[in-house]
Amino acid sequence: MKYVKLIISFVLTIGVFFILNTKLGSIPPIGKFLNPYSGIWQNETTETTSGDISIPGLKDKVTVHYDDQLIPHVFAQNESDLYKAQGYLTAKHRLWQLEFQTFAASGRLSEIIGEKALDYDRTERRRGMGYGADQAIAYMEKHDKETLGYIQDYADGVNAYIRQLKPENYPVEYKLLDYKPEAWTPKKTTLLLMYMTKMLAGYDDDLEYTNTLRLLGKDNFDLLFPDFFDITDPVIPKETDWSFIDVAQTPLPNSKAVLDTITETISKPHPDNGSNNWAISGAKSATGNPILANDPHLGLNLPSIWFVMQLSTPKHNAFGATIPGALSVISGFNQYIAWGETNATRDVIDWYKVEFNKDRTKYKYDGQWKDVSIRVEDIKIKGKENYKDTVLYTHHGPVVYDKNFKSDMELAGYAMKWIGHEGGNNQKTFIELNKAKNYDEYVQALQYWNAPAQNFVFASTEGDIALWIQGKFPNKWEGQGKFLMDGSNPENDWQSYIPQQFNAHTKNPDRGFVSSANQHPVDENYPFYVFNDGYETYRNRVINDYFNSKEKFSIEDFKNLHNNNYNLKAAEIVPYMLEHMDTSPLDEEEMSIYNEIKAWKFNNDIDEVGPSIFRQWYGKLYNLVWDEFVSEDTALSSPFTYQTIYLLKNHGEHKFMDIVKTEDKVETAKDLILIAFRSAVSKLIEIREEKGNYKWANYKATYAGHLLQALPAFSRFDIPIGGDRNIVNATSENHGPSWRMIVEMSSPPTALGIYPGGQSGNPGSKYYDNLIDDWAEGKYLQLNFLQSSQATDAIISTLTLTPKN
Numbered sequence: 001m002k003y004v005k006l007i008i009s010f011v012l013t014i015g016v017f018f019i020l021n022t023k024l025g026s027i028p029p030i031g032k033f034l035n036p037y038s039g040i041w042q043n044e045t046t047e048t049t050s051g052d053i054s055i056p057g058l059k060d061k062v063t064v065h066y067d068d069q070l071i072p073h074v075f076a077q078n079e080s081d082l083y084k085a086q087g088y089l090t091a092k093h094r095l096w097q098l099e100f101q102t103f104a105a106s107g108r109l110s111e112i113i114g115e116k117a118l119d120y121d122r123t124e125r126r127r128g129m130g131y132g133a134d135q136a137i138a139y140m141e142k143h144d145k146e147t148l149g150y151i152q153d154y155a156d157g158v159n160a161y162i163r164q165l166k167p168e169n170y171p172v173e174y175k176l177l178d179y180k181p182e183a184w185t186p187k188k189t190t191l192l193l194m195y196m197t198k199m200l201a202g203y204d205d206d207l208e209y210t211n212t213l214r215l216l217g218k219d220n221f222d223l224l225f226p227d228f229f230d231i232t233d234p235v236i237p238k239e240t241d242w243s244f245i246d247v248a249q250t251p252l253p254n255s256k257a258v259l260d261t262i263t264e265t266i267s268k269p270h271p272d273n274g275s276n277n278w279a280i281s282g283a284k285s286a287t288g289n290p291i292l293a294n295d296p297h298l299g300l301n302l303p304s305i306w307f308v309m310q311l312s313t314p315k316h317n318a319f320g321a322t323i324p325g326a327l328s329v330i331s332g333f334n335q336y337i338a339w340g341e342t343n344a345t346r347d348v349i350d351w352y353k354v355e356f357n358k359d360r361t362k363y364k365y366d367g368q369w370k371d372v373s374i375r376v377e378d379i380k381i382k383g384k385e386n387y388k389d390t391v392l393y394t395h396h397g398p399v400v401y402d403k404n405f406k407s408d409m410e411l412a413g414y415a416m417k418w419i420g421h422e423g424g425n426n427q428k429t430f431i432e433l434n435k436a437k438n439y440d441e442y443v444q445a446l447q448y449w450n451a452p453a454q455n456f457v458f459a460s461t462e463g464d465i466a467l468w469i470q471g472k473f474p475n476k477w478e479g480q481g482k483f484l485m486d487g488s489n490p491e492n493d494w495q496s497y498i499p500q501q502f503n504a505h506t507k508n509p510d511r512g513f514v515s516s517a518n519q520h521p522v523d524e525n526y527p528f529y530v531f532n533d534g535y536e537t538y539r540n541r542v543i544n545d546y547f548n549s550k551e552k553f554s555i556e557d558f559k560n561l562h563n564n565n566y567n568l569k570a571a572e573i574v575p576y577m578l579e580h581m582d583t584s585p586l587d588e589e590e591m592s593i594y595n596e597i598k599a600w601k602f603n604n605d606i607d608e609v610g611p612s613i614f615r616q617w618y619g620k621l622y623n624l625v626w627d628e629f630v631s632e633d634t635a636l637s638s639p640f641t642y643q644t645i646y647l648l649k650n651h652g653e654h655k656f657m658d659i660v661k662t663e664d665k666v667e668t669a670k671d672l673i674l675i676a677f678r679s680a681v682s683k684l685i686e687i688r689e690e691k692g693n694y695k696w697a698n699y700k701a702t703y704a705g706h707l708l709q710a711l712p713a714f715s716r717f718d719i720p721i722g723g724d725r726n727i728v729n730a731t732s733e734n735h736g737p738s739w740r741m742i743v744e745m746s747s748p749p750t751a752l753g754i755y756p757g758g759q760s761g762n763p764g765s766k767y768y769d770n771l772i773d774d775w776a777e778g779k780y781l782q783l784n785f786l787q788s789s790q791a792t793d794a795i796i797s798t799l800t801l802t803p804k805n
Helices: 002-020 030-034 079-106 115-126 129-143 145-164 172-177 186-201 206-224 426-435 439-446 539-547 555-562 568-579 588-598 610-625 641-650 669-691 696-700 772-777
Strands: 051-055 062-067 072-075 274-280 291-299 307-313 316-322 331-333 337-343 349-355 362-365 368-371 373-381 384-393 399-401 412-418 454-460 465-470 505-507 513-516 702-706 716-719 735-737 740-744 750-754 795-803
Touching: 051 079, 051 145, 062 079, 072 079, 079 115, 079 129, 079 145, 079 172, 079 186, 079 307, 115 129, 115 373, 115 384, 129 145, 129 186, 145 186, 145 426, 186 426, 206 349, 206 641, 274 454, 274 465, 274 539, 291 331, 291 337, 291 454, 291 555, 316 426, 316 750, 331 740, 337 439, 349 362, 384 399, 426 439, 439 454, 439 465, 454 513, 465 513, 513 539, 539 568, 555 740, 568 588, 568 610, 568 641, 588 610, 588 669, 610 641, 610 669, 610 696, 641 669, 669 696, 716 772
Parallel strands: 051 795, 072 307
Antiparallel strands: 062 072, 062 795, 274 291, 274 337, 274 513, 291 735, 291 740, 307 316, 316 331, 331 337, 337 454, 349 412, 362 368, 373 384, 399 412, 454 465, 465 505, 702 716, 740 750
């Protein structure tokens, strides 16, 4: 009997050992994960920031000084070594994030997550992310091998770090998902740039608008989705003279939209992706020096989107926010200039209906049949056989929708024309901006930038300020790209591009400042067609009103503006809602909440209840007004916020002011305002009972989530910060100012910066999220802009990278 017990015990031990060291479904191999010698415990270490490390391929010594925020100040003797060092250091502190982003960009998440990521991967492959990255590599191979060489240097630096790693030192996410890092390549950098392009220039509603046009007709569509808002305060001042432009807009062809019924569309980037930036002239500055600010509005993630660095050679010295995977400083400054970006959200995606022959080897175009190109996407799936997806390509671009993906059309499909597929040399823009010394060199650097369209703000120690809306923009005929087009008609193609020198821009305007906040780029006098994709209408007016409010501004004023919580949207609609709501049916609880919002001064501060009431009330009102746009079998996008408020205030008896799924008589905006308010009160009472109150900080509950959202232990919740979308401090639940920067153009420049996270990607490091609390409070770091490789009091350690023989 004792032998039987021994055998059973042995079998159970083997079974436990197998389970702990085997990945079962989505559960990580717990044994490996908890192993004290190679598991998570090895990640609870302090970053090594001193000593000597040999790096293959370096030409000379590179000195890396770290300050007390783990910001590396890199001093190399040449650009090749600089980018090797940048790659090495980025991998050292952000390896998993660095690689994970490119897996997401290229549609490879199924390799590490499993079959549940297959639909996402297929979408990204059909979106042409890998194809676009290949086009960028091909362009550089033909036109700019120097930049491609620097991208290879960066890859060599990343790989030098990976080769030094032992499995026990892999970042914790590799252990959780049970995989290991692979070699970095130049294509991965172009994939990262494609990911940026997708996030900032990958949003469109053409197919949804096609459904809306078919269902509601042109008159209603034009009312709901106008090309300009009456309140437009464009990026480029209205008084700008465009008479220097001598290229005509593409003439309107004899073309009609294809009014198909589209049931489902592919996933879109976050609609709030955007930013603020501005710069004031020396005449408007309290110190006499121009001052520039930037705050990109992106997802609040951990590890943080940005990695702050100083990158210096004997010929240039740049400092600011970098993106893991890309070379150079993206938003920052050097000894002579400062720059920053906001999203210009220009319409650079169009959709074409394509008709195929019987075997789908050709498609109809200009009365003939053209050959289809085929790209077979081989998608690896963890634990399962590969999935092969055949994507057809036309001269328009990839056929995203066909009988094999989100469509049942046997011999037709929808092809995507996207500027992101056209290759180009975006990386060179930042390499050149990091070295630029004046306005002319800033403009020269911008010429390489194709996409995503960006508002590049500029200031210099010479005293200039400027803003260029830069991208490669098709010269469209009036209305082109609003709706699905006939892909067989050549007149529907992009006929040409707006010459770069005619992109909208301004230098040293009379008003003494430049600014952008994702609003409409130009007024109606600009001679090229610019489609209104729902441009921002509130933050930009608050910013411009602020700079028009007095003669001089200081860095302290810039801080206050970054953290401004004034809710202009609420200020323009709440008084109307209060005035036009019949309060006679309200009970005591409802009147109490009515009086709370009536007393609100429209600031979204953390201790206010007004923002919570407004969010509930307006949100329910919006959904009631546009219940016509709720459909399970038709893809639709409801009208813009500004136009909704305009209609409520000016067309309160329009036929849209009803409730579709009710027999109750509802005829006016006034009726909807009351119904929405009472529904909001019910929800607010629930929130109060659950959370104790509905103060804004508690209601909004801002958080910075780990990139793997299933990891709450690696996330930060209930961050006490005000603001919201449509507010200059554009912080909503999981989205907002991902980097705040202020630079005064003294000689040398002085700068402040902060972001919601920390320099390290290691959740066990004190530098993982150490800046979040200061960021939430509106505080800044003084950026230590070293003028030489000599260490100063701000430096706490030094790492030396040396050539490996």
